[in-house]
Amino acid sequence: MDGQRRTARIAIVTVSDRAAAGIYEDKGGPGAEAWLRETVTSPVEIARHIIPDGREGVAARLRELVEDGTDLILVTGGTGPAPRDQTPEAVMDVAEKELPGFGEEMRRASLAEVPTAILSRQTAVIRDATLIITLPGKPAAIATCLDAVFAAVPYCLDLIGAARIETDPNRIEAFRPKGA
Ligand SMILES: Nc1ncnc2c1ncn2[C@@H]1O[C@H](COP(=O)(O)OP(=O)(O)OP(=O)(O)O)[C@@H](O)[C@H]1O
Numbered sequence: 001m002d003g004q005r006r007t008a009r010i011a012i013v014t015v016s017d018r019a020a021a022g023i024y025e026d027k028g029g030p031g032a033e034a035w036l037r038e039t040v041t042s043p044v045e046i047a048r049h050i051i052p053d054g055r056e057g058v059a060a061r062l063r064e065l066v067e068d069g070t071d072l073i074l075v076t077g078g079t080g081p082a083p084r085d086q087t088p089e090a091v092m093d094v095a096e097k098e099l100p101g102f103g104e105e106m107r108r109a110s111l112a113e114v115p116t117a118i119l120s121r122q123t124a125v126i127r128d129a130t131l132i133i134t135l136p137g138k139p140a141a142i143a144t145c146l147d148a149v150f151a152a153v154p155y156c157l158d159l160i161g162a163a164r165i166e167t168d169p170n171r172i173e174a175f176r177p178k179g180a
């Protein structure tokens with residue numbers, strides 16, 4: 001089968017000590033899933049994971065998901081400056097390439113809403129044929145950040161050899177050069 005014409009596999013990883021311990025209910029993961037289900041019109045399988053903060057645990061889970069053939073991973077939480085916030089370090093541990101424009105654009109969009117957005121060290125990276133995008137933990141940040149960058153995601157997935165995805169143009173007009 002043509003590698004790109006298959007059901008896309010997306011993982012949403014919530015990184016939060018308290019959500020993982022059941023102290024509060026995870027709202028970021030379900031929020032990201034709802035956003036994707038409203039936006040992506042081609043077939044997708046979405047898996048959700050909740051894990052505690054920590055560089056090694058996050059990196060290990062990302063490696064597993066990449067080896068499992070996941071096309072896109074959204075990681076929410078642990079991007080801030082506090083000692084337990086180590087998601088960017090974990091993501092860089094598994095990265096083959098960084099795409100700094102994703103973090104720049106997500107922070108720009110978030111800064112229009114909250115001045116504390118500058119505290120998020122979010123970014124995006126590629127490992128093998130997987131795109132990994134980090135998002136802040138605050139559930140309200142999910143839509144702001146995905147709205148800001150998702151137009152570039154389908155073509156990025158094409159370029160790295162991941163599954164092809166289509167979006168509802170009324171929500172996100174995906175950028176693809178003519179003929180792609
Ligand atoms: N996944 C989530 N689901 C629901 N609320 C969240 C989630 N992540 C963060 N929040 C909310 O946003 C607030 C600030 O987010 P922040 O990322 O600083 O959480 P945190 O205190 O680092 O979480 P934790 O200690 O569990 O890792 C939290 O106190 C919580 O109310």
Ligand SMILES: Nc1nc2c(c(=O)[nH]1)N[C@H]1C(S)=C(S)[C@@H](COP(=O)(O)O)O[C@H]1N2
Pocket residue numbers: 076077078079080081085109110111113114116117118119120121135136137138140141142144145
């Ligand atoms: N859109 C948006 N971005 C945001 C926020 C927010 O509320 N909305 N919170 C900020 C704050 S307060 C922090 S500390 C950082 C990092 O959050 P994280 O550690 O949960 O990833 O994200 C920032 N980015």
